[in-house]
Amino acid sequence: MALEYADFTTGEPVTDTKSPTGPINERWDTRRFEAKLVNPANRRKHTVIVVGTGLAGGSAGATLAEQGYHVVQFCYQDSPRRAHSIAAQGGINAAKNYRNDGDSVHRLFYDTVKGGDFRARESNVHRLAQISVEIIDQCVAQGVPFAREYGGLLDTRSFGGVQVSRTFYARGQTGQQLLLGAYQALSRQIAAGNIEMHPRTEMLDLIVIDGKARGIVARDLISGCIDTYFADAVVLASGGYGNVFYLSTNAMNSNATAVWRAHRRGALFANPCFTQIHPTCIPRTGDHQSKLTLMSESLRNDGRIWVPKATGDQRPPNQIPEDERDYYLERIYPSFGNLVPRDIASRAAKNVCDEGRGVGPGGQGVYLDFADAIGRLGRKAVEEKYGNLFDMYARITAEDPYTVPMRIYPAVHYTMGGLWVDYDLQTTIPGLFAIGEANFSDHGANRLGASALMQGLADGYFVLPATINDYLARHPGHEDITAEHPVVQEVLAETEDRINLLLAVDGDRTPDSFHRELGELMWEFCGMARTDSGLRKALERIPQIREEFWRRIKVPGTGEEFNQSLEKANRIVDYLELAELMCLDALNRAESCGGHFREESQTPDGEAARRDEEFSYAAAWEFTGTGSSPVLHKEDLVFEYVHPTQRSYA
Amino acid sequence: MKLTLRVWRQRNADAEGAMSTYQVDGISSDMSFLEMLDTLNEELILKGEDPVAFDHDCREGICGACSLVINGDAHGPERTTTCQLHMRSFEDGDTIDIEPWRASAFPVVKDLVVDRSAFDRIIQAGGYITAPTGAAPEAHATAVPKPDADFAFEHAECIGCGACVAACPNGAAMLFTSAKVNHLNVLPQGAPERETRVLDMVAQMDDEGFGGCTLAGECATACPKGIPLVSITAMNKEWLRATRKVAKR
Numbered sequence: 001m002a003l004e005y006a007d008f009t010t011g012e013p014v015t016d017t018k019s020p021t022g023p024i025n026e027r028w029d030t031r032r033f034e035a036k037l038v039n040p041a042n043r044r045k046h047t048v049i050v051v052g053t054g055l056a057g058g059s060a061g062a063t064l065a066e067q068g069y070h071v072v073q074f075c076y077q078d079s080p081r082r083a084h085s086i087a088a089q090g091g092i093n094a095a096k097n098y099r100n101d102g103d104s105v106h107r108l109f110y111d112t113v114k115g116g117d118f119r120a121r122e123s124n125v126h127r128l129a130q131i132s133v134e135i136i137d138q139c140v141a142q143g144v145p146f147a148r149e150y151g152g153l154l155d156t157r158s159f160g161g162v163q164v165s166r167t168f169y170a171r172g173q174t175g176q177q178l179l180l181g182a183y184q185a186l187s188r189q190i191a192a193g194n195i196e197m198h199p200r201t202e203m204l205d206l207i208v209i210d211g212k213a214r215g216i217v218a219r220d221l222i223s224g225c226i227d228t229y230f231a232d233a234v235v236l237a238s239g240g241y242g243n244v245f246y247l248s249t250n251a252m253n254s255n256a257t258a259v260w261r262a263h264r265r266g267a268l269f270a271n272p273c274f275t276q277i278h279p280t281c282i283p284r285t286g287d288h289q290s291k292l293t294l295m296s297e298s299l300r301n302d303g304r305i306w307v308p309k310a311t312g313d314q315r316p317p318n319q320i321p322e323d324e325r326d327y328y329l330e331r332i333y334p335s336f337g338n339l340v341p342r343d344i345a346s347r348a349a350k351n352v353c354d355e356g357r358g359v360g361p362g363g364q365g366v367y368l369d370f371a372d373a374i375g376r377l378g379r380k381a382v383e384e385k386y387g388n389l390f391d392m393y394a395r396i397t398a399e400d401p402y403t404v405p406m407r408i409y410p411a412v413h414y415t416m417g418g419l420w421v422d423y424d425l426q427t428t429i430p431g432l433f434a435i436g437e438a439n440f441s442d443h444g445a446n447r448l449g450a451s452a453l454m455q456g457l458a459d460g461y462f463v464l465p466a467t468i469n470d471y472l473a474r475h476p477g478h479e480d481i482t483a484e485h486p487v488v489q490e491v492l493a494e495t496e497d498r499i500n501l502l503l504a505v506d507g508d509r510t511p512d513s514f515h516r517e518l519g520e521l522m523w524e525f526c527g528m529a530r531t532d533s534g535l536r537k538a539l540e541r542i543p544q545i546r547e548e549f550w551r552r553i554k555v556p557g558t559g560e561e562f563n564q565s566l567e568k569a570n571r572i573v574d575y576l577e578l579a580e581l582m583c584l585d586a587l588n589r590a591e592s593c594g595g596h597f598r599e600e601s602q603t604p605d606g607e608a609a610r611r612d613e614e615f616s617y618a619a620a621w622e623f624t625g626t627g628s629s630p631v632l633h634k635e636d637l638v639f640e641y642v643h644p645t646q647r648s649y650a
Numbered sequence: 651m652k653l654t655l656r657v658w659r660q661r662n663a664d665a666e667g668a669m670s671t672y673q674v675d676g677i678s679s680d681m682s683f684l685e686m687l688d689t690l691n692e693e694l695i696l697k698g699e700d701p702v703a704f705d706h707d708c709r710e711g712i713c714g715a716c717s718l719v720i721n722g723d724a725h726g727p728e729r730t731t732t733c734q735l736h737m738r739s740f741e742d743g744d745t746i747d748i749e750p751w752r753a754s755a756f757p758v759v760k761d762l763v764v765d766r767s768a769f770d771r772i773i774q775a776g777g778y779i780t781a782p783t784g785a786a787p788e789a790h791a792t793a794v795p796k797p798d799a800d801f802a803f804e805h806a807e808c809i810g811c812g813a814c815v816a817a818c819p820n821g822a823a824m825l826f827t828s829a830k831v832n833h834l835n836v837l838p839q840g841a842p843e844r845e846t847r848v849l850d851m852v853a854q855m856d857d858e859g860f861g862g863c864t865l866a867g868e869c870a871t872a873c874p875k876g877i878p879l880v881s882i883t884a885m886n887k888e889w890l891r892a893t894r895k896v897a898k899r
Contacts, residue, residue, distance in 0.1 A: 059783070062783070063782075063783040066782045066783060077707060077713075077715065078705060078715065078765070078766060078767070079766065079767070079769065079770050079810065080770075081714070081770070081773075081810055082707060082708075082713040082714060082715050082810075084707070084708060084713070086708065086712050086713050087708045087710055087712050087713065096789070098790065134784075134786070136789045137786040137787065137788055137789045138781070138783060138784075138786045139789075140786065140789040140792075140839070141779065141781035141785070141786035141787065141839055142778070142779050142781045142839070143779040143781075143802070143833065143834050143837050143839050143840050145799055145802040145803040145806050145833065145837070146799075147799075147803075148793075148794055148796050148799040149796065150796050151793065152793030152794050152795050152796060152799070153790055153793055154789060154790065170803060170806075171803065173712065173807065175712075176712055176807075176809075177803075177806060180806065183773070184773060184777055184778035184779070185778060185781070185783075187770065187773045187774040187777065187778055188774070188778045188780065190770075190774050191774035191775065199767070199770075222759055222760075249710075251707040251708045251709070251713065252706060252707055252708075252709055253707050254707075285678075285680040286678055286680060286681075288678060288680075288681050288685045288688070288689065289685070290682070290684065290685050290688055290709065291709045291710075293709075293710045294710075392710065392711065392734070395711075395728075395730060395734050395736070396682075396734070396736070398736070398738060461783045462783070462784075465783070508696070510692050510695045510696065512688070512692060513692075554695060554696070556694075556695050556698065556699065556700055556701065557700055561661075561662065561760075562662070562703055562759060562760040562763065564701070564703055565691075565695060565701060
């Protein structure tokens with residue numbers, strides 16, 4: 001029975017997903033064939049704005065420019081090479097079946113739908129699995145130095161939630177190498193004059209004219225100059241919103257402004273409560289903590305996770321005998337063991353820590369132990385596989401993971417929710433597309449390891465370039481817009497007013513102090529375990545923080561200069577609204593699924609209990625004003641190929 | 651810990667800069683160097699002063715944004731990025747000098763932030779393999795000997811932070827440029843553009859106003875990713891080979 005929450009209304013369901021019907025393995029071909037094409041000679045007359053230069057944005061910008069479109073691209077970093085995709089460590093999935101271990105496109109599709117706890121759209125996921133094999137080809141052709149075996153062929157490894165070895169990797173720096181591949185392709189197009197690149201320029205709003213996305217407002221972060229840019233279509237590849245939690249594995253400046261501003265302009269926002277808490281991060285050390293660092297999931301291939309059997313056992317790990325250790329994942333989930341999906345591993349870690357069996361400062365940690373692996377494979381082999389991760393761990397904690405087990409604890413890592421998109425990756429604003437982590441499409445309620453890189457590149461290299469053609473071909477004659485257009489003037493004025501107001505308050509609290517407060521609230525009430533009463537508390541508190549923010553924020557300096565405090569404060573404005581929608585969505589979804597765990601909805605043995613009859617839908621929210629009730633539109637999820645079952649990794 | 655910081659302050663690219671002195675207290679040895687600067691900035695904001703601008707993003711040593719010269723060393727006393735440097739590398743009561751990268755090809759934007767777009771232009775000149783999307787052959791069509799793949803990876807690890815330039819007495823960008831040339835030139839996929847790549851990238855590097863290389867070796871010592879000095883000699887070999895080959899055509 002769904003809980004009633006008065007502060008939203010339910011609107012019309014979303015019915016048109018543009019997904020073709022017919023056999024699932026033919027749908028992508030069908031869509032591509034039915035999509036209209038733009039004559040190559042006409043493409044240069046079309047301008048496409050791409051916001052972001054990560055795996056999705058970088059690959060999309062390069063590919064659209066190769067096709068002949070005029071691309072205008074933005075990133076807030078000083079170089080497109082620094083987008084946060086660069087920090088992805090573990091690998092990228094592809095159904096190549098090079099191991100002959102029973103993998104196939106269908107199995108990758110099945111694993112992803114199941115891993116996402118049956119909250120993703122089947123058509124999209126199948127397409128992703130199909131495209132995965134082309135991505136590896138593309139990246140190898142670009143010179144991405146994937147790990148290879150002595151015979152010169154590509155190596156693979158296993159990741160959580162699957163029983164085949166389909167993850168391609170470049171030591172612990174797969175994201176870096178894939179991103180540099182996309183960045184280099186982008187650089188080639190910049191040099192060719194096909195891309196107008198604006199680094200250190202941040203999108204602050206979306207320009208919608210006659211119901212269509214026609215441009216953006218962006219601020220030059222060096223001069224502070226706020227300007228408008230126009231196009232025939234706008235692509236948001238601005239990443240996820242994990243930094244709502246303040247502490248996360250996201251880069252410090254990763255933010256939700258582009259997607260949230262698009263949402264305010266009419267794009268529906270789907271499943272905002274689906275956030276991924278990654279099980280293997282380095283625990284925090286104190287209140288000064290500014291961000292959390294991930295230790296790749298690939299470590300769970302060889303590391304064994306344990307805590308002492310007894311509560312409050314303060315002995316150093318090497319003095320705890322084998323029979324007094326609880327390898328709890330291996331015990332509870334014998335067939336997947338340490339390789340259960342992320343949501344399950346995270347929750348299990350929380351449970352043992354809640355029982356008082358956590359290790360390290362504050363009892364907020366569990367051991368990830370490589371003693372067995374070092375004994376079995378030798379230190380050199382372990383070093384070869386994970387050397388850079390071990391070095392990073394040692395640098396941060398001043399402990400040697402070769403001799404002392406690592407301590408890990410879950411942290412916010414990825415957001416499965418995002419702008420609602422149809423099969424074409426188009427949002428509910430015509431001409432506005434969202435790709436990569438910025439959209440909600442492929443991972444359901446939980447993303448499997450090594451699937452973010454796959455999705456970002458699938459969207460950017462292959463899906464969007466095919467589908468955006470169709471939109472541009474159907475809207476060939478956009479009228480020219482100038483900065484004098486009344487809508488443009490209005491959006492620009494709103495942006496300037498917001499910036500000026502932030503500078504004018506001159507209160508007594510720093511941007512970080514508000515961000516930290518919001519983050520702690522979200523971690524407590526909208527983190528790994530959520531309850532009706534907790535979410536209601538958060539929903540009561542967030543508007544109060546927002547009110548206080550606008551009364552007490554202090555932003556030094558001016559808007560006409562390089563001003564990092566102003567950048568931060570402006571991003572927090574959007575977090576303070578998005579956080580509320582996340583909590584509302586979490587409250588409405590009175591079931592547990594994937595990364596969304598509602599304590600009221602669990603099986604007798606403490607596993608997430610889905611409630612398909614009520615919640616087998618994507619929740620797409622419509623904005624109606626700050627602090628006013630949003631409208632919920634449901635997209636019913638239909639499973640024709642993978643029958644929803646209670647996930648079991650036991 | 652209580653520390654004295656002497657920090658380069660410069661309002662913008664055109665303004666004069668100078669070192670300013672600040673005291674910070676209550677610094678924990680578990681803090682990263684950037685978290686120590688966060689602490690200073692929080693205090694400055696509340697005092698109504700302009701916080702110190704510095705580049706940073708991932709804070710896990712991979713994006714290459716952070717870029718501080720600490721006590722005269724690019725990225726400070728440990729062989730790592732500034733963001734991965736922790737305060738346990740310092741003593742209570744220390745005085746720490748913090749400056750931006752110093753190189754004429756990297757003009758200061760504000761305080762400790764510099765403009766490294768010259769690096770992007772070097773890559774644009776040829777630091778890629780032409781492989782338009784969709785045109786790729788099957789990944790296993792060409793096996794790459796493991797030693798070559800490992801050599802490529804070792805050079806591909808460069809994060810483009812610019813420490814090599816900041817550490818070089820000549821402000822040269824040879825290590826950065828050679829890392830990309832070697833990564834791509836050793837691979838079979840990179841072979842068709844092998845000559846133009848090295849010639850064009852080196853030419854662009856010279857145009858950007860980087861200094862000449864005298865093999866002082868400071869770059870490889872400062873590199874947080876351990877790009878080896880032989881990378882430069884390998885590139886010189888590539889460049890000579892390409893020059894001869896192009897002259898013959």
